[in-house]
Amino acid sequence: MENPNFNTLPEHLQMEILSLLPLQSLGKCLFVSKQWRSLIRSQEFRDLYSSRWMTDDLDKELLDLLLS
Numbered sequence: 001m002e003n004p005n006f007n008t009l010p011e012h013l014q015m016e017i018l019s020l021l022p023l024q025s026l027g028k029c030l031f032v033s034k035q036w037r038s039l040i041r042s043q044e045f046r047d048l049y050s051s052r053w054m055t056d057d058l059d060k061e062l063l064d065l066l067l068s
Helices: 011-018 023-029 034-041 043-053 057-067
Strands: none
Touching: 011 034, 011 043, 023 034, 023 057, 034 043, 043 057
């Protein structure tokens, strides 16, 4: 049996999982792989993450700073 891993999950499930992480942990995930970096920096992910975590403008600015 093949070893399942995170990369075998559909992209929308990967985004769901990553969007549950706090901002500091998410920043560390940018350095895991090119695929994760691309996924985290996508507009779709930013919108999902913002809808879950961002409570004020400062939070949104920190997210933009981290992902730019």
